Amino acid sequence: MTEQRAGRRLVVTRGSDVTTKRVRWVVPDWIPAGALTLLAGREGLGKSTIAVELCARVTRGALDDGEWVGQRRNVLYLHTEDAREFTVAPRLRAAGADMERVLFVDVHTDLTENGTMILPADTLALDDLVAAERVSLIVLDAATSAMSSELSGKDDRQVRQFLEPLAQLAARRDCVVLGLCHFGKRDGNDTGKLILGSIAWSQVARSVLSVAKDDDSGNLIITNTKGNLAPRTRSMEAVIESATVPTEDGDAEVGLLRWLGESDRDARDLLAGDATPDTEERTAAEAWLEDYLTEHxxxxxxxxxxxxxKQGFSDATVKRAAKSIGVAYDIAGFPRTSVWRLQSAQWDQGLPTHEPNEPTEPTGRDQRKHSEPTEPNYQSAHAHVNEPTVTPLAHEVRTPGRSVGQWLGSGKPVATVTQIGGPVDRARAKVLELLAGGAELTAREMRGGRISKETRTGLDAALRLLTAAGQISSREDGRKVVYRLAGGRSESA
Incomplete structure (x- = not known):
């Protein structure tokens, strides 16, 4: 008979003896009861403020839904990064916590009276404390701070040595363990890999709530990016505001979380950043974005x-598409809002409808170095001295060293606006090539005709120029604008 080690023996449980239970939610789809949950995000986004707000609601019995609705419960807040007197307690007071139900703990030894808990060494003592004080929520702020210095957060096995006893404690005592973790600086939508250290952080946890900031609104998006037990992905939007809380020695300003409601955003889209998307998706997003900004x-x-x-493109994909097609960014309105436009869209805005009596001098900026002008410039620095005066008919974008007639290929007069260089010239030639033989195409279909990125930026201007010159015509087909060669034949480029 095989000898067992002292104190260790194998115990068998038959499947027929296992009592099955339903999943119970403290916060629906986000925080399961009796389990380990991680709250992860980049530094400085307000993870501690989110955790404090949850603690406050738990102590007041103010959760909106789930198993603990209407039940006032005790919480244990283990912190190391923020001072208890100056930061943690004032934040809890500002959030409306019942401070009688908030517990802090220090470890006393022969050498110190303000030591911190070290896990897993103090797991048994923590288990006894949870049972004695009837603790329902344990917050580890931050999770790694309570981890023994003998363990590495980068080693899978050692991370499991730290987290698995906590997960077992949560299940045994039917409480929630909420650990705060940091994301690294790199972009990506796999939040398990974004957490600093081992992938085991995400693997052991039953739920991972990821926090990301929407740069357009400044609000936070929190999404359950891992939810083994959740039936759906759920996102909430929130904002952190400043609040004043009285203290024993005067008022203090602290952050206070305000929920804005459910959101259709996903924190992973915001975290993805410049991660390389599928080429086909990127091309489709570029075409859609160019069409959208052309129309609107x-x-x-x-x-x-x-x-x-709505079209199925993530925020990260659209931002990459905007960069690829040369979208210009402006700040407008109040409150200040980021506005997108195609660079060519500026040429249609604020331009005079007639040419001045005398040509003006160049602006003084070397326009060859700038893709978008700051002011209309009615005489190119490269214009021919003997070029005849032209009369207004339509706006034109000039290219260096070419006369008006050469540019349009028709000799029809136009008003010169400013120089942008080769993209419009190449786009014009490409349009005539694509429409040869009587073809009828939309701008979107032309962009799919193997037009380079550089040429694509000049397509809208080329279509306007060719239409003004009478070389192509357009008609509306439902909600689309279809272009064809004027007279149904190709004209010289």
């Missing part, structure tokens, strides 16, 4: 992104 003109960034999401 300058539009608040948050509106563009909302419309893009």
């Amino acid at each position: 003109g300058q539009t608040p960034a948050k509106v563009v992104k909302a419309e893009a999401r």
Whole structure:
């Protein structure tokens, strides 16, 4: 017979003896009862403020839904990064916590009276404390601070040595353990890999709530990016505001979380950043975005992104598409709002409808170095001295060293606006090539005709120029604008 080690023996439980239970939610889809949950985000976003707000509601019995509605419960807040007197307690008071139900703990030894808990060494003592004080929520702020210095947060096995006893404690005592973790600086939508250290942090936890900031609104988006037990992905939007709380030695200003409600955003889209998307998706997003801004003109960034999401494009994909096609960013309105527009859209705004009596001098800025002008400049620095005066008919974008007639290929007079260089010239030639033989195409279909990124930026201006010169015509087909060669034949480029 095989000898067992002292104090260790195997115990068998038959499946027929296992009592099955339903999943109970403290916060629906986010925080399961009797389990370990992680709250993760980049530094400085307000994870502690979110945890404090949850603690305050638990102590007041003020959760909106879930198993603990209407039940006042005790919480244990283990902190190391923020001072208890100056930060943690004032935040809890500002959030309306019942401070009688908030517990802090220090470890006393022969050498110190203000030591911190070290896990897993103090797990048994923590278990006894949870049972004695009837603690329902344990917050580890931050999770790594309570981890023994003998363990590495980068080693899978050692992270499990730290987290698994906590998960077992949560299940045994039917409480929630909420650990705060940091994301690294790199971009990506796999939040398990974003957490600093081992992937085991995400693997052991039953739920991971990820926090990201929406740069357009300044609000926070919190999403359950890992939810083994959750039936759905759920996002909430929130904002951190300043609040004044009285203290024994005067008023203190602290952060206070205010929930704005459920959101259709996903924190992973905001965290993805510049991670490389699928090429086909990126191309489709570029075409959609260019069409959208061509049709709607300058539009608040948050509106563009909302419309893009309806088309199935993530915020990160749309931002990359905007960068690829050369979208210009402006700040307008009050409160200040980011506005997107195609660079060519500026040429249609604020331009005079007639040419001045005398040509003006160049602006003094070397326009060859700038893709978008600051003011209309009616005489190119490269214009021919003997070029005849032209009469207004339509706006034109000039290219260096070419006369008006050469530019349009028709000799029809136009008003010169400013120089942008080659993209419009190349786009004009490409349009005539694509429409040769009587083809009828929309701008979107032309963009799919193997037009380079550089040429694509000049397509809208090229279509206007060719239409003004009478080389192409357009008609509305439902909600689309279709272009064809004037007279149904190709003209020289």
